[in-house]
Amino acid sequence: MFFVDTIELSGLGNRSYLAGGERTAVAVDPPRDIDQVIAAAARRGVRIAYVVETHVHNDYVTGGLELARITGASYLVPADARVSFERVPVRDGELADVDPGAGLVLRALATPGHTPHHTSYVLEENGTAVAVFTGGSLLIGTVGRPDLVEPRLTEHLARAQHASAHRLAAELPEETAVLPTHGFGSFCSSSQAEGSSTTIGKEKATNEALTRDVDTFVADLLAGLDDIPAYYTHMGPANAAGPAPIDLTPPAVADAGEIAARLAAGEWVVDLRNRVAFAAGHVSGSFNFEAEGQLATYLAWLIPWGKPVTLLAESPEQLAAAQRELVRVGIDRPAAAATGGPADWLPEGETPASFRRAVFADLATRHPAEGVVVLDVRRDSERAGGYIEGSVHIPVHTLHRRVDEVPEGEVWVHCAGGMRAAVAASLLDAVGRDVVAVDDSFDAAEKAGLVLRTS
Incomplete structure (x- = not known):
């Protein structure tokens, strides 16, 4: 048997x-x-x-x-x-x-x-x-x-x-x-x-x-x-x-001062919490890659190869699971890590950054309008099946290199379901853009009254 x-x-x-x-x-x-x-x-x-x-x-x-x-x-x-x-x-x-x-x-x-x-x-x-x-x-x-x-x-x-x-x-x-x-x-x-x-x-x-x-x-x-x-x-x-053995022991602990120093040095600080919590409050300059999403795929895809990364997690368990995911794609050791929430990661007296979340029905009340930018971060193959009229297209895996191409204005960013929009919103928020993350299924866009076009 x-x-x-x-x-x-x-x-x-x-x-x-x-x-x-x-x-x-x-x-x-x-x-x-x-x-x-x-x-x-x-x-x-x-x-x-x-x-x-x-x-x-x-x-x-x-x-x-x-x-x-x-x-x-x-x-x-x-x-x-x-x-x-x-x-x-x-x-x-x-x-x-x-x-x-x-x-x-x-x-x-x-x-x-x-x-x-x-x-x-x-x-x-x-x-x-x-x-x-x-x-x-x-x-x-x-x-x-x-x-x-x-x-x-x-x-x-x-x-x-x-x-x-x-x-x-x-x-x-x-x-x-x-x-x-x-x-x-x-x-x-x-x-x-x-x-x-x-x-x-x-x-x-x-x-x-x-x-x-x-x-x-x-x-x-x-x-x-x-x-x-x-x-x-x-x-x-x-x-x-021939890959080397892995080390899954906990990374060095970063306090608020070190997190700020790593951000100032241009390193990546990645917040693993879910996108709802991140939008509500986070360390300014940090990026949101949900631990429960395709963390390894999208973080490894976007981060400049070899760039030091500091992980921020809700719990030691979430941190350990993320480490395990990342070694599978060659991100072997985080430079540092911290657990808890924004209150633990920010210097005393500093206010967390935040941005708005919305659905396509909310976007329909604002678009088209002067000063409103709709940013589609889906892949080319997805956009070919239909896109919002007047939207700008920059796939999320290229956005960190192309943020200067996003037109001035209030940026409403969407993908197919919300996860990649949250990543993109965090990238834009980190450079000071006024951003709204559309956390909704793209199937709802036309139902909300938005005009769709096909290539």
């Missing part, structure tokens, strides 16, 4: 897996904070015999090398991946006995496309395929994006994705569970699809890589590719070099 445990990395939109039998197991695409994988193995009472990577990841720092070192497991990495550490190179068709007593075998299946060396792993029980770990190849309703390696390779890799999807569909039984690493909100996915589980049979019926001819599929795939988070450029090299 076999098991497969899923380890969710919801902030990054990824999954890792632990699979095995009664005695031994394999960890697939493990996160950098490997303690949760070790804990999962302990709950099962199994030894991790193998750690495998489907590819050199471009969206997060792997924990595979360290997990293999600590557990003594064999570290399987696709043979054609260019890495600088010792590993077991894996080639198409090679087998690994995950749990011989349970008849569990892992079979490598070359599935290039997301990267040139991408490899899926078929879990077989007594010779029958029961699951396939597809990494960034075949996802739920879509495939992994092919444009993260090198622009000159993108179309070639897109065609390889189509071929790899068809190989999986042709060689595996329809009831085989498909277990991807990406596709649950990850920017490594070429598009987003609904659902949390699937099989080869379901994908054959619904996945465009399997229902469309290669030319149509490739054209649509390339046309639909979205922005690439800036920090991705650092992830592949970090993984190829």
